[in-house]
Amino acid sequence: MSDPRETLAALQDHVIDRRRFLAFTGALAGTALYAQVRGDAVRAAPLKGYPFRLGIASGDPDPTAVSLWTRLAPEPLTVGGGMPRRDVAVRWELARDERFRKVERRGVVAAVPELAHSVHVDVRGLDPGREYFYRFATGPDRSPVGRTRTAPRPGARVKELTFAFASCQAWPDGFYTAYRRMNEQDLDLVIHLGDYIYEYATGGFAAAGDVIRPHEPANETVTLTDYRIRHGQYKTDPDLQALHSTVPWVLTWDDHEIANDAWSGGAENHDPATEGDYATRKAAAHKAYYEWMPVRAGASGEIYRRVRFGRLAELSMLDLRSYRSQQTSGTGVDDPARTITGDDQMAWLKDGLTSSTARWKLVGNSVMISRLDVATLPAWLLGPLAKLLGIPSNGFAVNNDQWDGYNADRDELVAHLRAHNTRDVVFLTGDIHTSWANELVTRTTVTDPAAAEFVVPSVTSDNVNDFIGVPAGIVGPVGAGLVRSLNPHVKWAELDNHGYGVLDLTPTRARMDWYHLRDRTSPTTSARWAAGWSVAAGSARLRKESGPLAV
Numbered sequence: 133m134s135d136p137r138e139t140l141a142a143l144q145d146h147v148i149d150r151r152r153f154l155a156f157t158g159a160l161a162g163t164a165l166y167a168q169v170r171g172d173a174v175r176a177a178p179l180k181g182y183p184f185r186l187g188i189a190s191g192d193p194d195p196t197a198v199s200l201w202t203r204l205a206p207e208p209l210t211v212g213g214g215m216p217r218r219d220v221a222v223r224w225e226l227a228r229d230e231r232f233r234k235v236e237r238r239g240v241v242a243a244v245p246e247l248a249h250s251v252h253v254d255v256r257g258l259d260p261g262r263e264y265f266y267r268f269a270t271g272p273d274r275s276p277v278g279r280t281r282t283a284p285r286p287g288a289r290v291k292e293l294t295f296a297f298a299s300c301q302a303w304p305d306g307f308y309t310a311y312r313r314m315n316e317q318d319l320d321l322v323i324h325l326g327d328y329i330y331e332y333a334t335g336g337f338a339a340a341g342d343v344i345r346p347h348e349p350a351n352e353t354v355t356l357t358d359y360r361i362r363h364g365q366y367k368t369d370p371d372l373q374a375l376h377s378t379v380p381w382v383l384t385w386d387d388h389e390i391a392n393d394a395w396s397g398g399a400e401n402h403d404p405a406t407e408g409d410y411a412t413r414k415a416a417a418h419k420a421y422y423e424w425m426p427v428r429a430g431a432s433g434e435i436y437r438r439v440r441f442g443r444l445a446e447l448s449m450l451d452l453r454s455y456r457s458q459q460t461s462g463t464g465v466d467d468p469a470r471t472i473t474g475d476d477q478m479a480w481l482k483d484g485l486t487s488s489t490a491r492w493k494l495v496g497n498s499v500m501i502s503r504l505d506v507a508t509l510p511a512w513l514l515g516p517l518a519k520l521l522g523i524p525s526n527g528f529a530v531n532n533d534q535w536d537g538y539n540a541d542r543d544e545l546v547a548h549l550r551a552h553n554t555r556d557v558v559f560l561t562g563d564i565h566t567s568w569a570n571e572l573v574t575r576t577t578v579t580d581p582a583a584a585e586f587v588v589p590s591v592t593s594d595n596v597n598d599f600i601g602v603p604a605g606i607v608g609p610v611g612a613g614l615v616r617s618l619n620p621h622v623k624w625a626e627l628d629n630h631g632y633g634v635l636d637l638t639p640t641r642a643r644m645d646w647y648h649l650r651d652r653t654s655p656t657t658s659a660r661w662a663a664g665w666s667v668a669a670g671s672a673r674l675r676k677e678s679g680p681l682a683v
């Protein structure tokens with residue numbers, strides 16, 4: 133291999149062909165932005181500032197491939213990111229060692245203005261279960277060095293895996309110290325369950341009344357430019373950047389990547405009269421999401437997908453926003469014609485879970501699948517809980533935005549697991565900003581859980597005590613007790629704190645540990661172990677752990 137510095141110098145005047153592929157963005161937005169090879173050429177020229185201010189990332193590892201990401205943006209919070217409206221050549225390298233003496237792959241790609249100068253490189257032909265280092269460069273500028281890892285080969289007898297889980301990181305509500313604390317652990321993967329950004333204007337979702345750091349742009353995000361700047365702002369957080377650069381991530385979106393309570397044809401927080409056509413907004417939001425994330429989409433642009441880790445685990449990441457029926461109330465929640473997954477994704481999920489040869493069948497599930505009956509909660513708790521869940525506080529007490537609003541799909545999935553005697557299924561969930569350990573039952577299987585569900589709290593987004601406006605530890609414990617008394621399949625719930633979860637898998641048990649931040653408004657706060665729950669192979673019954681997992 134040649135000296136990278138020579139290659140970089142040569143790139144200054146190097147003319148490259150532009151290679152674009154019809155992929156995720158084209159399928160979602162209806163525009164072929166990655167087109168076929170075009171004959172025109174591009175010339176890399178000095179930019180007006182350091183272009184890697186949004187960091188680098190890797191994601192969607194499989195045994196022989198990993199997706200690398202960066203975006204050129206000397207001025208991330210401006211329209212166009214401070215980039216010229218032309219293609220810019222970006223060189224990338226992937227090596228076995230941190231000093232890049234054993235470079236395995238290298239190449240040049242064009243960062244194009246149509247994709248906001250984002251760069252996705254799907255590096256293939258790698259060795260299974262191996263650590264790699266990667267970096268990007270353009271002109272004289274080099275990115276930081278990132279670390280990633282391919283998945284083990286499918287038949288590998290993996291002894292242990294450690295996955296961190298996060299969701300709901302409203303920028304105005306605090307700092308991403310959760311990611312700094314996660315980065316202190318030895319992780320195989322980070323899984324983000326959605327609400328990576330929020331669409332609200334500054335102050336639009338600050339129930340506690342405090343805006344720790346204001347949103348950019350200050351208005352609600354509606355246009356492609358809005359979503360790009362919002363994503364850019366979130367990616368400026370140093371702790372978020374650091375964890376993206378050291379561990380591969382697998383991400384899915386929830387509603388706030390577009391708008392609150394999104395469904396396939398609209399959203400609660402979308403008004404066509406003032407905000408225009410929903411399909412246009414959705415396409416813009418999806419496009420910006422793709423531009424900013426190390427996500428490898430399917431042939432039709434779908435982001436529900438599977439990641440396999442030897443014989444120990446297989447993760448099915450769901451998309452519960454793109455195909456779902458509109459939220460409804462009353463007996464409509466039982467209507468078998470309504471769906472949260474869509475028919476194709478349900479078939480894919482059912483087939484994948486029952487045919488998997490992995491020990492642990494993990495489901496990345498953006499909204500809670502366990503039943504949650506809050507009908508007889510007292511008003512002081514139902515009010516803030518309803519606000520958190522987005523349900524009316526004066527009557528109908530089902531969160532119709534989670535699987536409770538789509539009973540037929542839940543029943544169908546659970547019945548399928550039972551019919552095939554499929555065990556060792558664990559749902560990993562976000563969305564409701566609070567911490568839960570549930571046994572998955574349906575109305576007809578109350579005493580015999582079909583799966584376990586672990587719900588991780590928000591990284592920052594407001595939850596119950598924030599809505600009420602009192603410190604943690606006052607109303608949460610009482611509220612959790614009431615929730616549990618109405619929902620015996622909820623083995624543990626914690627309603628006040630923010631943080632993340634770490635799932636540790638061995639062939640004999642799956643164990644989730646919850647870590648809560650002492651102060652989400654501090655960029656240096658510590659995290660403390662809050663609880664641990666596990667499920668043994670062959671059982672869906674939860675066991676409480678008495679202390680943190682010894683590492």
Ligand SMILES: [Fe+2]
Pocket residue numbers: 299300301327388563564565593
């Ligand atoms: Fe959220």
